[in-house]
Amino acid sequence: MEHNxxxxxxxxxxxxxxxxKIGVLAAAxxxxxxxxxxxxxxxxxxEETVELMSMDGTLMQVPASQVEVHPEKKIDYNPREGFxxxxxxxxxxxxxxxxxxxxxxxxxxxxYITGDNAWIKxxxxxxxxxxAPYWQPTLCQHCDEPPCVKVCPVDAxxxxxxxxxxxxxxxxxxxxxxxxxxxxxxxxxxxxxxWQGEMAESIPYSPDYSGVPAQKxxxxxxxxxxxxxxxxxxxHCVSACPNDVFSFGDLYEDxxxxxxxxxxxxxxxxxERAGYRLMENLGTQPSVYYLPPSNRVVEFEExxxxxxxxxxxxxTDEI
Amino acid sequence: xxxxFDQLVDDLAPKKFSWKGKLWVVFLVIVILIGLYAYIQQLxxxxxxxxxxxxxxxxxYISNFVFFVAISLVGSLIxxxxxxxxxxxxxxxxxxxxxxxxxxxxxxxxxxxxDMGRPDRMLNLFIHGRLQSPIIWDVIVITTYLAISIxxxxxxxLPDFGILKTHAQESPRIRKWYSTLSxxxxxxxDQRRIYSRSIQALSVLIIPVAFAIHTVTAWLFExxxxxxxxxxxxxxxxxxxxxxxxxxxxxxxxxxLRKTYGLENxxxxxxxxxxxxxxxxxxxxxxxxxxxxxxxxxxxxxxxxAVHLRSLFTGQYASLFWTAIIGGLVLPVIVLLFPQxxxxxxxxxxxxxxxIGAWWKRYIIVIPTLSHPFLPIQGVPESWRHYSPTWMExxxxxxxxxxxxxxxxILVRFLxxxxxxxxxxxxxxxxVTQINES
Numbered sequence: 001m002e003h004n005x006x007x008x009x010x011x012x013x014x015x016x017x018x019x020x021k022i023g024v025l026a027a028a029x030x031x032x033x034x035x036x037x038x039x040x041x042x043x044x045x046x047e048e049t050v051e052l053m054s055m056d057g058t059l060m061q062v063p064a065s066q067v068e069v070h071p072e073k074k075i076d077y078n079p080r081e082g083f084x085x086x087x088x089x090x091x092x093x094x095x096x097x098x099x100x101x102x103x104x105x106x107x108x109x110x111x112y113i114t115g116d117n118a119w120i121k122x123x124x125x126x127x128x129x130x131x132a133p134y135w136q137p138t139l140c141q142h143c144d145e146p147p148c149v150k151v152c153p154v155d156a157x158x159x160x161x162x163x164x165x166x167x168x169x170x171x172x173x174x175x176x177x178x179x180x181x182x183x184x185x186x187x188x189x190x191x192x193x194x195w196q197g198e199m200a201e202s203i204p205y206s207p208d209y210s211g212v213p214a215q216k217x218x219x220x221x222x223x224x225x226x227x228x229x230x231x232x233x234x235x236h237c238v239s240a241c242p243n244d245v246f247s248f249g250d251l252y253e254d255x256x257x258x259x260x261x262x263x264x265x266x267x268x269x270x271x272e273r274a275g276y277r278l279m280e281n282l283g284t285q286p287s288v289y290y291l292p293p294s295n296r297v298v299e300f301e302e303x304x305x306x307x308x309x310x311x312x313x314x315x316t317d318e319i
Numbered sequence: 320x321x322x323x324f325d326q327l328v329d330d331l332a333p334k335k336f337s338w339k340g341k342l343w344v345v346f347l348v349i350v351i352l353i354g355l356y357a358y359i360q361q362l363x364x365x366x367x368x369x370x371x372x373x374x375x376x377x378x379x380y381i382s383n384f385v386f387f388v389a390i391s392l393v394g395s396l397i398x399x400x401x402x403x404x405x406x407x408x409x410x411x412x413x414x415x416x417x418x419x420x421x422x423x424x425x426x427x428x429x430x431x432x433x434d435m436g437r438p439d440r441m442l443n444l445f446i447h448g449r450l451q452s453p454i455i456w457d458v459i460v461i462t463t464y465l466a467i468s469i470x471x472x473x474x475x476x477l478p479d480f481g482i483l484k485t486h487a488q489e490s491p492r493i494r495k496w497y498s499t500l501s502x503x504x505x506x507x508x509d510q511r512r513i514y515s516r517s518i519q520a521l522s523v524l525i526i527p528v529a530f531a532i533h534t535v536t537a538w539l540f541e542x543x544x545x546x547x548x549x550x551x552x553x554x555x556x557x558x559x560x561x562x563x564x565x566x567x568x569x570x571x572x573x574x575x576l577r578k579t580y581g582l583e584n585x586x587x588x589x590x591x592x593x594x595x596x597x598x599x600x601x602x603x604x605x606x607x608x609x610x611x612x613x614x615x616x617x618x619x620x621x622x623x624x625a626v627h628l629r630s631l632f633t634g635q636y637a638s639l640f641w642t643a644i645i646g647g648l649v650l651p652v653i654v655l656l657f658p659q660x661x662x663x664x665x666x667x668x669x670x671x672x673x674x675i676g677a678w679w680k681r682y683i684i685v686i687p688t689l690s691h692p693f694l695p696i697q698g699v700p701e702s703w704r705h706y707s708p709t710w711m712e713x714x715x716x717x718x719x720x721x722x723x724x725x726x727x728x729i730l731v732r733f734l735x736x737x738x739x740x741x742x743x744x745x746x747x748x749x750x751v752t753q754i755n756e757s
Contacts (some may be wrong), residue, residue, distance in 0.1 A: 153455050
């Protein structure tokens, strides 16, 4: 599995572009969702094949020539409404996380984070003395009952129909009530001018690309990367992870795709691996599911050398 | 005590500042100017100039806001509750209470703006306001309370303005103001009827609004999941605490004013005795709510609550916590149970302890909770784990306190501290000219 992340980067990028916008003919009559890529790790076939998933979750190889692609025209969507008929979810496989922190550095870089608090953090967790420690990547949980949205006095932070919780930084008054309300501590505040440099500041502001450009005196957080989804690509953390910890997808399609481009049936994955959500007891209904750190693929100790208790944004990394 | 109406007016009419008064005003203005400088820095550089960060996301601004809201509740206590229950001894204290209430509620509003990251977008609260948010509830009840408090200060002043427009030893310009503000008060029966019915109505109205302002303020915290705030006890607990703080403030101000203006004939030792009794009762009620607030979570000691409570009882905040509880609540109760403790000077000292204790109690309610989130604090600079206010933050906070005192001082300069007309009526002193006129 080591060479997974070396796979053609392009394949990850094409996840939604082709995968979700594909119309399937012939072989797979009952196919709901597909993921397209020429898989170099499988036995080489003369013809390029396409991996498709049937409704019951079995993967099959179908010759590419038999698959008909219906390109959808890009929808001009309203950032407050979200993508129509979509419901985004994420699965975080704790058994695979070794605190490589590539998710964090990629997120920091692509959202031009200049503060001291990253939007995605890899917590060193240990539930009790006797149980084993594990690494827990934690980002905005994009709750279906978001406590932050509930308390916002000006409708600056809002919940979209596709499940994403965003912030309108042009409207935020900086009261920080949402930060107090969030039990996952994922919200950060721009205490000073962000000084992100010309690159970020030249991009026109839209709530669906958080932090670009960031605004002094307003709140920011993980946005589930709608600006990437719009391009048919995976969120930065998902594609940056070398260990396929993250899978991202659509609840309605019951499918999630990891950074290597493998697609799984969401319901089956959660059932088989006993998926859970953080602080279920609070009733926040998060959109992020965790797979428990059992039958680990990696050792916890491997991550220790990367662990920085007092730092999550490496400013030397940046341009 | 036999005095004529004119003597009474001379005693109670507002006085020009002595050199001490002027010095006091200069002192307050300097404190405010320092705070203003710090606030301009905050506007320029952002809230980075404070000690707040992503975990300690609220600080002294918010605890100071809660303190102001608490103090402002006193207006409803002294003026409305005592008025409605037909208590007359409190007449000389009503105006002091209302002045404090108005000053405190104005500063509560300003303090919350100071805490905002984007004060320039304040109008969004009205343009995009969402009724689901407790902050909007707060905006609504605070403005309502401010309006009713100003009316409740103003209406009882009408007859006094009527008196002052002729009697005041003031410049014609100020007397003209009194005349305008008196709304042509001449004391006719019609006017009196409207006057007393309006005050009656306002006294009834202000009580639920006063309860609402502090309950909603408690809900700002209670609506979150955080240990230390997640308590069904918070509303009544805040209100009980507010009455303590407000009553303490009234005692402190009435002591200072009595001494400054020689009002011993009007604010008597008996007033202090009675206020002392009220204060001890309020302290006991608040103590009861404190026991509810801390004992039951301690008994259960769920992991999250236990971490929070340990930091209060034996940890980082222990000295503040116990000083506020013992110095600001338990000791005052013990002292005030003795009649000697309710003499003016001891009561004044106790009231200062109560008010200062109340300020720090708000700090203890707001700040420690934020250092104990559900997920561990990792990946941020070590200094972010603890909150300590910066000097700029302190100067801004002190400036808001000074501004509240300045508002009180200015109102004391131009308004009769003790209602003239009401006192005259209660003492049975008749205005001679009035009889002649009618």
